[in-house]
Amino acid sequence: MEYEWDFSLLAQNYPVLLRGLLVTVELWLPSMALGLALGLGLGLARLAGSRWLARPALLYVELFRDTPVLIQLIWFFYAFPILVGVQLSPFTAALLALTLNTSAYCAEIVRGGIQSVPKGQFEGAKALGMSRHQAMRRIILPQVVRRMLPAFTNRGIELAKVTSLASVLSVHELMYQGRLLSSTYYRPLEILTTVAIVYFVLIYPGSFLSARLERRLAARS
């Protein structure tokens, strides 16, 4: 079969894809940053002496890790508003779901990282009169942040891909725009291939960076 490639419609419609790409980035980076910050808090809560902090944090983490992201996205758009009585825009619902989902995974990275620090480090800090908070901030976290970087980068890569699921809520991100164009022009091969390439170009640098980082850290230890 001889297929006639036709990229001319892409030349006309690329601003649509670019707008989609912008929305993808607007979903991706803020939910990563917020998810990281929230995940740090949750990870610390998981290790807190108090059960009243540790138990709910555990439940939260498990809920988000053990259910599909797709149901989380849909739930925050259709179900959550009924609970709180405020309608969310598709974008806000997606941002919320992706942030909370990311925070659960980051919490596990933080918890694992902190637990990998030898107990003697806490002891050394404590014996000098440092409070838990001081020990965490000055002694423990500086040692684990570097070690956690590859895992965080991987999470970021995963999240970039997962943002495409927001298309089911009609968030006008890259995937959504691609599907719209492809069904409008009946040119799925050109359009969806282009969309895939755009995702690749967006994500590959992170992947490359992560692999290098991992190798550097492995060489050091």
Added chain:
Amino acid sequence: MTNPLPETRGALLDVQDLHKSFGPHEVLRGIDLAVMPGERVAIIGGSGSGKSTLLRCLNFMEVPTRGRIALDGRALGRTGRDGTVAYPEGELCRVRRRVGMVFQQFNLFPHMTAVENVMEALVTVKGTPRREARARAEAELAKVGLAEKRDAYPSRLSGGQQQRVAIARALAMDPEILLFDEPTSSLDPELVGEVLRVIRGLAEEGRTMLLVTHELGFAYHVATKVVFLADGRFYETGTPDEVLKHPRGERTRSFLARHSEFAF
């Protein structure tokens, strides 16, 4: 077999009826100990007899199950109406500043240089300005013979050097009491001497210290008092000469026989 205790008035550290359990396992079963200013107490005993636990209770790395600890005449913790003692975290942090500890495994902070290790708590805990803290830290490092190594990371130091940095780090806080938990046990034999020399120097300054050690010869020369711990109690207490050379208890004798390689 425990000797009656000397009077405890004027004691810098006064421990009464100290108990510590981990779950159902009672590790310390009633320890009484008074340490006068300038006294150096060597704690000896078999592995698992509770030596570390005892030291760790004294700076509240472990919270005692029962009993009281007084520092410079003031009992620590708050007694509730039902007689239980609560130890607020803030008070324990203040106590730990006054009671320095040196660990068998050094526990230096690997992401900081030697001088940063020593100045860290001065800055974070005591709020000393960085310049001043650095000067103090350098002085302490010089005192343990490591002025040249101030910018080295712990991974670049030998075990003996790491332990000396750890001692400098404890000293920088101006502790009233120093606790040493087998400070030379994880060192290669040829590095033991340099650490013991530093500790001996501190003894000569008249510092108050408690030392868990298997270096019985060192204990004999440096300690003012030796206690033999067995089954969570002081089985025998006395001067180094009494306990190490003329032990009265059966268990003390057999313990010393197993460590007969030491020479006074």
